[in-house]
Amino acid sequence: MIELNDVVYCRLGTTDLAGAEWYATNILGLEVSDRRRGAVYFKSDSRAHTLCYFEGDPEDQATAFELGRKEDLHAAGAALEALGHRVHYGSRAECEQRFVREFIRFNDPTGNTIEFVVRPEATGQRYHGTRDAGITGFSHVGLCTTDAERDELFWTTVCNARVSDRIGDAPLMRLGTIHHSIALFPFHKAGIQHINHQVGGTDDIQRSFNFVQDNQVNVTFGPGRHPTSSAEFLYFTGPEGMTFEYSTGVREIHDEPLWRDRQFHFAPKGFCHWGAAPRIAAFEDGSI
């Protein structure tokens, strides 16, 4: 079993790095933490970076998860190779690009690029956003899946994810106590389906709702409240069509043995307690 501690960063290719940076700072509210040739790094909490935009193909996307020690990483690499995954061991230069000590890269069964890393850099400096979006940190990713059952098995049996709830066939899975750190949404191709940042409270969600609309940003879902995690949310569109989410009040699961995963409708009422309807492709193509 590969023990994942947390989701740590996303890497997104873009054909317009300057535009992506403008959006990430002025709309999303992240802070530029570093720049390299062809890449800009953003922080959202005390970690060195939680998002990187780099010059490249917008379909070139990676999601990274943290493991405990390098022995765990090598064991994970061997386990993945034994299952037939092609595993790339990161070079020193690639590690430096990611602010990690060591990492491996492979594709999940759908074809999403996944990086397992050890010792991602933390900083002593807190995040201070360009605008007051109230962000408290990068929290979870939604990944596209071409076969939810198969991929759920990968994340829950090869790795240590546990299903907290399902919306239709889409599993919301936890790695620690947070209701979900990773979610899988049925879609016809691989990719990051959405990137979530937590904000401080209801006021941050609602102020951002008006702020992003005033800035001609397309709100695709919300403000609403998820019946699954009980989090209040807002989904909106970013560079290259990426969906970003703010949420607050996500449920924590502390009595691990007593929690029972619940089945919700793959329909607006499974996604929003208040009555909002999603206009997000992967939230509308359900099978249940």
Added chain:
Amino acid sequence: MTEFRDLRYVRVEVEDLDAATHFSADVFGLQPADRDGARAMFRSDERNYALCCSSAGDGEAVALTVGSLAALEDVRARLEGEGIAVSDLDKDQAVARQVKAGIAASAPNGVAVEIVWRPMTSGWRYHGPRDAGICSFQSVSMACADIAANERFWTGALGLRIADWAGDAVFLALDDAHHRIALYPSSKDGLLGATWAVEDKNFVMGGWYALKARQAPIVAGPGRQPTSGAMFVTTRAPFGLLMSYVCEMEEGPELAERGPRQFADAAASHCAWGSPTDQAEFLGERT
């Protein structure tokens, strides 16, 4: 100073009782209660009614409850002392209002203020036609062409306490709630709106989607008043009244202790979230 027990009811003039009932009950979620040929009453709590839609020509009114006949006479004396004409509610008027006794005076903006004793309480709890989460009748707002005169009327003769100002809009308290009456400078005179407290923000936000799904106009919100702390969403009834769901309004004896605060004459003083509105009373002079 006389203590008012509560803000009791609001009465609006309507042309079409059926349309008013459809909106108040089916769209907004109040419970249809007593009705005759000229008046339809709606419940939101233990009050036998909080909203009266009247086609009887008895005018717009807002009512405050007193606890005794002596208190009623006390308020009468204070109003008359300020040179304000006071009339008794006659027997038919008292029956129509479902009170034992009462007096009425006209506020400078033309809305009748009725001071009532022994208004009817229902032994049956409120049960709305849909699960709107309504808990109680919360507050009434007024449009005032002469804001100073109206502030004087409510704070002088009636003795309500100023909770806060936003520009010249004034929020008036009569109990532990941040405000029960709000006066807004306006080009018009008369009733502006009424608000109902809902259980929590789920019913403000859920109410917003429910109102939109029923093609009700959203006039303001979802938003939060920086003054009262209340989260709100506001629609407009076909009879013109702004009707809001609110929650989390500040409440407690410490508010009187804090004293009134002056907020800027700006839209941001009416919504801290920046929700758009075209309602002139909520825009302030500055943007």
